[in-house]
């Protein structure tokens with residue numbers, strides 16, 4: 768279900784913001800072009816730190832990616848996979864849309880989400 772989570776201005780261009788949803792933190796990213804938005808779990812699977820919203824945006828072979836600010840592991844923003852080959856480090860991604868100055872994420876109910884983590 769689409770949920771309004773913040774205003775466009777709450778997310779810096781070419782940067783990210785952390786959205787709390789139930790027990791989970793979601794990293795929301797906005798590329799500098801202002802039209803490309805992505806969202807994935809904020810917790811890096813390398814050592815469990817909730818830091819990906821502060822990661823460095825870039826691209827890998829034309830696909831958008833984020834590099835963790837701690838040890839630079841990179842993840843594809845389209846499907847959440849680790850770009851270094853750790854198949855068990857895939858992160859959950861979320862659909863994003865922008866309407867009338869607000870950002871929406873396609874999120875499950877909070878209770879449902881908490882149980883899945």
Ligand code: FES
Pocket residue numbers: 811812813814815816835836837838839840
């Ligand atoms: S905590 Fe993210 S790469 Fe180490």
